[in-house]
Amino acid sequence: MSKGEATRQRIISEAAPLFNQRGYEGCSMQDIMSATGLEKGGIYRHFESKEELAAEAFDYAWQLAVSRRWANLDSIPNHVDLLKQYIANYSTRSNFPGGCPLLNTAVDSDNGNPILRERVRKALRGWQAKLRKILQDGIQAGTIKPEIDVNQVSSLIIGGLEGGMLLSRIEKSEQPLRDALKHLDDYLEAQVRNPTSPPAKS
Amino acid sequence: MSKGEATRQRIISEAAPLFNQRGYEGCSMQDIMSATGLEKGGIYRHFESKEELAAEAFDYAWQLAVSRRWANLDSIPNHVDLLKQYIANYSTRSNFPGGCPLLNTAVDSDNGNPILRERVRKALRGWQAKLRKILQDGIQAGTIKPEIDVNQVSSLIIGGLEGGMLLSRIEKSEQPLRDALKHLDDYLEAQVRNPTSPPAKS
Numbered sequence: 001m002s003k004g005e006a007t008r009q010r011i012i013s014e015a016a017p018l019f020n021q022r023g024y025e026g027c028s029m030q031d032i033m034s035a036t037g038l039e040k041g042g043i044y045r046h047f048e049s050k051e052e053l054a055a056e057a058f059d060y061a062w063q064l065a066v067s068r069r070w071a072n073l074d075s076i077p078n079h080v081d082l083l084k085q086y087i088a089n090y091s092t093r094s095n096f097p098g099g100c101p102l103l104n105t106a107v108d109s110d111n112g113n114p115i116l117r118e119r120v121r122k123a124l125r126g127w128q129a130k131l132r133k134i135l136q137d138g139i140q141a142g143t144i145k146p147e148i149d150v151n152q153v154s155s156l157i158i159g160g161l162e163g164g165m166l167l168s169r170i171e172k173s174e175q176p177l178r179d180a181l182k183h184l185d186d187y188l189e190a191q192v193r194n195p196t197s198p199p200a201k202s
Numbered sequence: 203m204s205k206g207e208a209t210r211q212r213i214i215s216e217a218a219p220l221f222n223q224r225g226y227e228g229c230s231m232q233d234i235m236s237a238t239g240l241e242k243g244g245i246y247r248h249f250e251s252k253e254e255l256a257a258e259a260f261d262y263a264w265q266l267a268v269s270r271r272w273a274n275l276d277s278i279p280n281h282v283d284l285l286k287q288y289i290a291n292y293s294t295r296s297n298f299p300g301g302c303p304l305l306n307t308a309v310d311s312d313n314g315n316p317i318l319r320e321r322v323r324k325a326l327r328g329w330q331a332k333l334r335k336i337l338q339d340g341i342q343a344g345t346i347k348p349e350i351d352v353n354q355v356s357s358l359i360i361g362g363l364e365g366g367m368l369l370s371r372i373e374k375s376e377q378p379l380r381d382a383l384k385h386l387d388d389y390l391e392a393q394v395r396n397p398t399s400p401p402a403k404s
Contacts, residue, residue: 021312021313022227022313022314023225023227023228023309023310024228025224025225025227025228026225026226026227026313026314098312098313099312102372103309103368104309106368106371106372107225107305107306107309107310107368108225108309108310110223110300110301110371111223111224111228111300112224112228120372121372121373124369124372124373151377151381152381152384155366155369155377155378155381155382156381156382156385158365158369159362159365159366159368159369159378159381159382160361160362160365161365162364162365162368162369163360163361163362163363163364163365163366163368164357164361164365166305166308166309166361166364166365166368167326167357167360167361167364169308169312170304170308170322170323170326171323171326175353175357176357176361179353179354179357179358179361180357180358180361182354183354183358
């Protein structure tokens with residue numbers, strides 16, 4: 001990595017929690033200058049605009065959140081068990097400072113800021129595609145009921161998690177998120193798991 | 203209503219969609235001056251601070267959203283049918299400009315802005331209390347399974363609705379919200395309705 005690229009990455013990683021905590025309007029270039037110790041010109045050498053920096057910062061925050069949430073899943077052969085562990089990761093894994101970057105940035109970029117909006121949409125589509133792939137693999141392998149609608153199930157998982165996180169944030173209590181996780185767990189067992197599937201090998 | 207009170211109400215009603223669409227930081231006093239045609243001094247005669255105005259604007263937006271969502275429910279005697287109609291209102295009733303004020307303001311006020319944060323929490327508690335009351339009444343009347351946890355069920359309904367609204371907003375499609383409504387509907391039938399309860403009279 002060149003020195004310029006290293007500086008660019010450092011700016012992104014230091015701006016990301018600020019944008020995620022304060023929002024696009026609430027995080028000024030002055031805040032980012034203070035955090036990085038760089039002059040405005042030093043920042044704009046690496047980014048065309050505040051919008052571009054915010055978009056890169058969102059991608060960085062989202063990638064970090066994703067990699068934490070998808071850790072420890074590789075060794076789970078049964079698709080329903082894998083989804084259940086994925087969901088369980090939400091109660092135990094720490095989130096990015098300021099809470100879920102998708103939730104924050106979706107609300108923040110909804111009026112104006114089309115660049116940021118497009119990144120949020122791409123992030124959501126990537127999330128949905130990942131869940132859909134597991135569901136499709138499970139249908140093929142016989143672990144998941146063939147009649148489920150994979151789009152619907154992936155939307156319900158994501159919506160349930162985001163809704164639970166929102167309530168937990170307002171209440172400053174883990175309980176609503178825990179209730180949402182339990183509900184999704186029960187839902188996967190009752191509506192998604194193929195009861196005729198062979199037991200997991202692990 | 204005195205002339206002063208009328209002006210105060212007009213400022214609130216004109217500031218509310220601006221705050222809800224642009225966020226607290228993204229909505230300047232200049233924006234509110236332009237919308238109301240008032241000078242800064244004319245606005246601050248009625249509100250101690252921008253924070254106070256934003257808090258009143260949130261309450262106004264929330265009350266409007268609530269009154270739309272709880273319309274047309276008085277005549278439904280069965281508690282599960284009432285909750286199902288309440289949920290169905292989410293697909294057909296128009297929302298406040300900028301989307302759900304609770305979702306927006308929760309994210310917006312999360313870091314800093316304790317006055318606004320407290321209003322959001324109060325709004326959520328009011329919503330939960332309303333749903334809990336229906337569930338409790340239903341348990342008493344025998345229309346709802348006595349073993350349900352009323353806190354849990356009300357959290358799941360709210361989280362499911364908010365999560366579905368968030369996804370629909372990102373996707374600019376009604377589909378994720380529709381999926382969430384269908385899921386909540388099925389959940390109320392399968393897990394909440396008391397199967398031994400007498401059929402609804404209406």
